Amino acid sequence: xNIKSLYIFFILAGMLLVSCSVERNNPLSKxxxxxTARYNGYFLAKxxxxxxxxxxQDQMEYDYNQVLPIYPFIDSTTATAFEADLExxxxxxSHPIQYHKNSKWIDNSYIEIGKxxxxxxxxxxxxxxxxxxxxxSKDAADRHEALVWLMRSFMQLDEMxxxxxxxxxxxxERLNKASARELYLARAHYYRLQNDTAQVIENLALSxxxxxxxxxxxRARYTLAQLYQLKKQNKEAYAEYSKVLRRNPPYDLGFxxxxxxxxVTELTDxxxxxxxxxxxxxxxxxxxxxxxxxxxxxxxxxxxxxxQNYDKALVLLQQSLKTxxxxxxxxxxxxxxxxxxxFDKLQxxxxxxxxxxxxxxxxxxxxxxxxxxxxxxDVLADFAKQYSTIQTQDSLQRLGRMGExxxxxxxxxxxxxxxxxxxxxxxxQQERQLxxxxxxxxxxxxxxxxxxTFATESSTGGVWYFDNPTAMASARAEFVRRWGDRPLQDFxxxxxxxxxxxxxxxxxxxxxxxxxxxxxxxxERASAQVQLYLQNIPVTTADMQRSEKMVEEALFRLANIYxxxxxxxxxxxxxxLSLLQRFPGTEHAPESYYSLYLLYGKAxxxxxxxxxxSKLKQEFPNTTYxxxxxxxxxxxxxxxxxxxxxxxYDSAYSFYDAExxxxxxxxxxxxxxxxxxxxxxxxxxFLGAMVTARTQKPEMLRQQLQQFKAAxxxxxxxxxxxxxxxxxxxxEEKNELRLEAPAPPEPKEPKAAVAITPEEKVSTNIATVIxxxxxxxxxxxxxxxxxxxxxxxxxxxxxxxxxxxTATTTPPVVEPQQPLATxxxxxxxxxxxxxxxxxxxxxxxxxxxxxxxxYFVLIYPADEAAFKDVQPKYEKYNSTYYKQQNLSIDSVxxxxxxRMLLMRTFADPKQAMAYSVKQKAPQAPVGRxxxxxxxxxVISSANYQKFLQKKDLEAYLAFFKNNY
Numbered sequence: 001x002n003i004k005s006l007y008i009f010f011i012l013a014g015m016l017l018v019s020c021s022v023e024r025n026n027p028l029s030k031x032x033x034x035x036t037a038r039y040n041g042y043f044l045a046k047x048x049x050x051x052x053x054x055x056x057q058d059q060m061e062y063d064y065n066q067v068l069p070i071y072p073f074i075d076s077t078t079a080t081a082f083e084a085d086l087e088x089x090x091x092x093x094s095h096p097i098q099y100h101k102n103s104k105w106i107d108n109s110y111i112e113i114g115k116x117x118x119x120x121x122x123x124x125x126x127x128x129x130x131x132x133x134x135x136x137s138k139d140a141a142d143r144h145e146a147l148v149w150l151m152r153s154f155m156q157l158d159e160m161x162x163x164x165x166x167x168x169x170x171x172x173e174r175l176n177k178a179s180a181r182e183l184y185l186a187r188a189h190y191y192r193l194q195n196d197t198a199q200v201i202e203n204l205a206l207s208x209x210x211x212x213x214x215x216x217x218x219r220a221r222y223t224l225a226q227l228y229q230l231k232k233q234n235k236e237a238y239a240e241y242s243k244v245l246r247r248n249p250p251y252d253l254g255f256x257x258x259x260x261x262x263x264v265t266e267l268t269d270x271x272x273x274x275x276x277x278x279x280x281x282x283x284x285x286x287x288x289x290x291x292x293x294x295x296x297x298x299x300x301x302x303x304x305x306x307x308q309n310y311d312k313a314l315v316l317l318q319q320s321l322k323t324x325x326x327x328x329x330x331x332x333x334x335x336x337x338x339x340x341x342x343f344d345k346l347q348x349x350x351x352x353x354x355x356x357x358x359x360x361x362x363x364x365x366x367x368x369x370x371x372x373x374x375x376x377x378d379v380l381a382d383f384a385k386q387y388s389t390i391q392t393q394d395s396l397q398r399l400g401r402m403g404e405x406x407x408x409x410x411x412x413x414x415x416x417x418x419x420x421x422x423x424x425x426x427x428x429q430q431e432r433q434l435x436x437x438x439x440x441x442x443x444x445x446x447x448x449x450x451x452x453t454f455a456t457e458s459s460t461g462g463v464w465y466f467d468n469p470t471a472m473a474s475a476r477a478e479f480v481r482r483w484g485d486r487p488l489q490d491f492x493x494x495x496x497x498x499x500x501x502x503x504x505x506x507x508x509x510x511x512x513x514x515x516x517x518x519x520x521x522x523x524e525r526a527s528a529q530v531q532l533y534l535q536n537i538p539v540t541t542a543d544m545q546r547s548e549k550m551v552e553e554a555l556f557r558l559a560n561i562y563x564x565x566x567x568x569x570x571x572x573x574x575x576x577l578s579l580l581q582r583f584p585g586t587e588h589a590p591e592s593y594y595s596l597y598l599l600y601g602k603a604x605x606x607x608x609x610x611x612x613x614s615k616l617k618q619e620f621p622n623t624t625y626x627x628x629x630x631x632x633x634x635x636x637x638x639x640x641x642x643x644x645x646x647x648x649y650d651s652a653y654s655f656y657d658a659e660x661x662x663x664x665x666x667x668x669x670x671x672x673x674x675x676x677x678x679x680x681x682x683x684x685x686f687l688g689a690m691v692t693a694r695t696q697k698p699e700m701l702r703q704q705l706q707q708f709k710a711a712x713x714x715x716x717x718x719x720x721x722x723x724x725x726x727x728x729x730x731x732e733e734k735n736e737l738r739l740e741a742p743a744p745p746e747p748k749e750p751k752a753a754v755a756i757t758p759e760e761k762v763s764t765n766i767a768t769v770i771x772x773x774x775x776x777x778x779x780x781x782x783x784x785x786x787x788x789x790x791x792x793x794x795x796x797x798x799x800x801x802x803x804x805x806t807a808t809t810t811p812p813v814v815e816p817q818q819p820l821a822t823x824x825x826x827x828x829x830x831x832x833x834x835x836x837x838x839x840x841x842x843x844x845x846x847x848x849x850x851x852x853x854x855y856f857v858l859i860y861p862a863d864e865a866a867f868k869d870v871q872p873k874y875e876k877y878n879s880t881y882y883k884q885q886n887l888s889i890d891s892v893x894x895x896x897x898x899r900m901l902l903m904r905t906f907a908d909p910k911q912a913m914a915y916s917v918k919q920k921a922p923q924a925p926v927g928r929x930x931x932x933x934x935x936x937x938v939i940s941s942a943n944y945q946k947f948l949q950k951k952d953l954e955a956y957l958a959f960f961k962n963n964y
Contacts (some may be wrong), residue, residue, distance in 0.1 A: 045093035045112045052085050062297075065333045066367055067230065067810060068223045070189040071152075073366070078928050079121045080271075086116040086555055107137040110147055120154055124865060126153045143171065144179040150590040151186050155193065181210035185220070201227050218249040223255060234264040249754050255292055258283065259299050276303060294325035298334050305337070307694035310874060315337060336373060343380065353377070353384040365921050371881050378914070379565040383555050386561070389554040393547045400547075403453065408536070411530045419526065548583075555579040556588045563595055564884070571897045573599050590616065594625035622913065624677065645678035647669050653687060661691045679852075682708070682715035689721075694912065702728050762906045844946045848963040853941035854912040856903040859953065863897060867932070871901060873925035878903070881923070882915070895951070905941075912938040913964060 041184055044516065060072040079086075090828055093112040114129035133146035144360050147166055152443045154163035167190065170183055186209035193198035204224040211217035223239035234537045241257045241264070249257070262276045283289050289296060297320035304313040320334045339355030342348040356377040362369055399407055429836050438710055556579055562572035576592045576599075585593070593616040601610035652667035665717035668691075678684075689704045705721050705728075712718065860867045878887045890902040916938050921927050926934065937960045939947060 007817050040095065042093065042096055042109050042112070045089045045109065048089045048092065049115055050084060052082050055082070056119075061328065062252070063329050063364055063367070064161055064252070064327075064333065065329065066364075067226045068219065068784040069817050070185055074119060075928065076120070076121065079119060087119050089113075089116045097356070105136060106134050107139060107146075111142065111149065114149055114153075114294075115147070118156070121156075123153045123156045126158070140173070141176055141179065145172060145182070148179060148182045148186055151190070153181075155186075155190060158869070160190070160193070160765065177210045177212075181207050184210070197227055197231060201231070214247050215250055217249050217255075218244050221247075222253050225257070225260070227258065231265055237264045251288075255289065256295075259295070259372075262299065262303060273307070291326040294320045294323040294330045294334070297328055298330060299336070301334075303335065305341070308345075310341050314341060316487070317341075329362070329364050332359050332363040335362070337701055339380075342539055346868040348385050349380065349384045354379040368923075370921070371918070371923065374918075375565075379561060383561050383566075385556065386554040386558045390551055391807070392557070393551045393554075396537050400544060407534075408530070410535050414533075415526045415529045418529075419522065448527055451618070482747070544952065552579070552583045552586055552588075555582070556586070556592070557594070559595070563599060569599050573603075588621040590623045592623045593620070594628065597629070621673065627677075645675040646682060648675075649680055649684060652684075656687060657692065659694070661695050664691055682717055684710065684914065686715075686721070689724075697729065792828045844950055844958040846943045846946060848959075849940075849942070851940040851942050852907070854906040854909050855939050855941065855944055856906070856912055856915050856919075857901075857939055857944075858901040858934065858936050859898055860893065860901070860926075861897055862893070862899040863931065864899060864932050866929045867899075870925055874903065877925055878924070880916075885911075902944075906938075909938060909940070909964065 019959060038083050056072040097106055110129055110133050114126045117126035117129060130146040130150035134143050137143045147170055150168040151163045167187055184203045188200045188203040204220055207220060208217060221240050221244050225237045228237035245254055255709035262279060263401045267278060284296050286545050299318050300311040301316035317334050317338045321331055336359040339352050342355060346414035358375050360377045363373055390444045518811040537542045557574060559579060562575055576596050580592055593612050597609055597612040613629055621627055648667050648671045652664045655663040668688055671684055672680060680907045685708050685941050689708060692702045692704050705725050708721050722741055845945055871889055874889055887903050892900040894900050916936055917925055919936055
């Protein structure tokens with residue numbers, strides 16, 4: 001190399017070194033940094049991100065029974081799977097930002113970092129990154145891309161108003177092809193979250209011309225066709241499915257497009273039906289569709305269902321369930337379709353309930369209708385139980401009305417038929433087993449000839465029992481009919497169901513053990529079976545009355561299910577009328593009249609509506625339902641009055657606790673007179689009885705307790721009334737009852753008895769009332785020995801220590817009562833009873849007693865971003881999935897930065913527990929929260945008041961675990 005060449009080399013090297021400086025802004029420096037930033041850092045990061053997004057798309061298992069999502073689903077599992085690659089993207093994209101600050105690719109690098117944060121579920125950081133690009137970038141295309149991703153991040157954070165503002169801002173901008181496509185897709189996703197199908201269709205249609213990759217376009221077009229089909233726009237759907245097929249799509253898209261073409265094709269004549277049927281048969285014979293045969297059978301069933309060929313549809317659905325395929329969710333939809341046919345078309349409610357139960361077990365929980373299917377499963381289980389109760393009890397009553405000889409002859413014939421059917425079934429099973437063994441042998445021989453030594457169970461031509469959904473559903477329905485819905489446990493034959501109606505529900509239930517059957521002769525087995533059947537037949541008048549009561553309750557429950565859960569107005573009306581015709585004196589008459597009034601109003605039958613309006617006003621004028629006819633807001637007004645009644649009751653109990661019985665009686669009479677429709681009538685009456693025990697003769701107490709039992713047969717305080725009456729009878733037999741009223745207590749310092757305002761929303765705690773009653777009643781009934789002076793003071797102190805602080809609860813509505821008598825005049829002090837020692841009882845101990853109100857509680861850290869706007873989210877969630885429950889939400893601040901959200905009111909613990917379990921589903925506001933500790937539980941209204949006073953979360957959680 002000569003000196004001149006070396007000189008030129010050093011000059012170029014110097015210029016190159018000078019251009020490497022990020023501080024310079026000359027053309028050479030810009031060219032160097034732009035080139036290096038683009039191809040060293042940004043290109044590698046973008047290519048890595050492209051592969052990640054392609055991986056997300058490839059691993060996404062699409063459910064073609066549902067409308068395909070706009071974007072692949074991401075959660076903590078996908079974020080963890082791609083964690084290393086996403087960190088590598090951020091590392092590569094950070095290189096231009098650190099070393100090439102004057103490059104024009106800095107904004108693009110920040111966008112890749114924002115995308116990585118998005119896929120890592122770090123949406124808050126992604127929002128900050130995209131906002132930074134929008135604020136600092138000078139390139140319009142980069143700003144638009146960042147804003148589209150900002151909109152997607154806002155939607156992930158459920159900040160829909162912010163997402164809409166971004167969308168509206170971009171309407172004013174001129175976007176390039178790529179940004180326009182992504183904006184239309186983001187808007188389609190936004191409107192899908194808002195359940196606005198028309199806007200989803202519009203934006204998907206606008207996005208199609210902007211696709212460069214044909215497979216991506218085909219997937220978006222397929223989603224558009226599904227939405228047209230969902231809106232019953234079959235012509236538009238047919239056109240879009242046809243366009244998908246013309247673009248040579250991926251095989252799964254092409255297969256389902258061909259299937260769906262059959263669904264949207266108009267069947268105008270027999271020729272069209274034959275063409276579609278032949279089309280399905282052709283797809284079934286194609287070896288390429290072997291893994292989709294279960295889906296083809298399902299489509300063939302839907303085709304028969306459109307033509308109302310229900311039996312053929314059920315056969316094809318059973319074939320779909322028996323066929324193994326690669327679609328993980330197909331069995332769920334086949335079970336569901338069979339359940340709908342059995343319920344809606346064939347009225348076979350036992351099989352419908354069984355199929356719905358099977359569907360829920362395998363149904364995809366992310367499906368939007370999962371909650372509805374689960375709710376229908378629960379409703380049908382209850383429906384099948386009530387329907388079966390009516391049928392069973394009617395059958396048993398017919399047998400009970402037969403003569404003894406005729407009844408015995410009928411049962412012997414029934415047992416004989418059952419034995420013959422059992423023998424025939426055994427023969428059929430043996431034949432199927434032999435056929436399966438022969439088919440297995442032939443299949444194994446073929447495999448051996450082909451050199452394949454691995455014979456699988458799936459090669460058998462026979463049908464295994466547990467692969468036969470019809471046999472499984474029938475067997476389960478038969479088991480439930482005979483034994484009830486028992487839990488899976490050992491020795492279940494020897495265990496009781498734990499239900500009051502267990503014996504009545506179990507009708508015609510064979511229970512001989514297999515070992516006994518093998519030892520006994522057929523005649524002995526038949527005789528034992530007949531005797532077993534005879535045990536469940538109502539023969540006496542009392543048994544017949546119990547059976548009739550079960551039918552009455554089942555009919556009422558069935559009518560409510562039709563009206564409130566299944567929205568079948570016609571059957572609801574028929575069932576209510578059957579109830580009133582068969583049981584004209586039923587206690588459910590007022591509610592039945594009101595329900596018929598509403599149902600006829602919806603049906604537009606004004607004469608019938610007016611007829612039941614008149615009946616309700618004439619026969620039951622003082623009931624809640626009669627008042628609802630005149631004032632639709634009666635329930636809300638009555639709830640406000642109940643709060644005032646609770647406050648007066650609490651004040652009355654405070655006076656009772658202070659032994660100021662005249663004031664107690666005055667306040668109780670005020671509750672009765674001012675708030676006659678309060679829902680604590682039984683508590684008022686029982687506290688009045690306690691005042692009587694303290695102030696009047698024992699005969700008055702017995703009379704008042706008997707009146708209490710007659711007026712409030714369903715009160716939770718009934719066991720305490722029975723216990724007091726039993727104690728009264730024992731003392732009367734021993735001749736140990738006092739003769740006169742006890743003397744009034746000696747004057748003492750007045751105890752604070754401050755009335756509690758209704759705003760404090762004090763509820764009534766049954767458990768506290770019971771505990772207080774159990775402590776004070778032994779002081780009243782025994783004979784009254786004269787107390788020695790030195791004994792009086794300790795006993796007085798003991799009584800002071802034993803008194804509870806308050807008493808609150810919310811019992812069911814009962815009929816009004818008469819005002820209480822005032823306290824009796826003081827009698828001779830010699831007849832005053834002296835209280836024996838009674839062990840102290842913790843009045844704030846949690847108790848698993850019956851209550852009429854239950855709450856769902858969520859305790860969470862108040863400063864966590866994951867719980868931002870959790871209350872509005874739950875309001876939206878409840879209005880979507882629990883609208884009929886009319887749940888209200890309260891929020892309470894707790895210590896240590898915690899906050900409590902209270903969902904109320906549930907009528908029973910089963911409803912509250914079902915709500916609590918469903919909070920694990922992804923649709924729930926807390927269903928997708930990860931990495932943040934929070935607590936959920938169910939609590940009764942009585943225990944909730946104690947929890948607010950004690951605030952011992954760990955203690956209640958231990959109680960909750962042991963009792964729920």
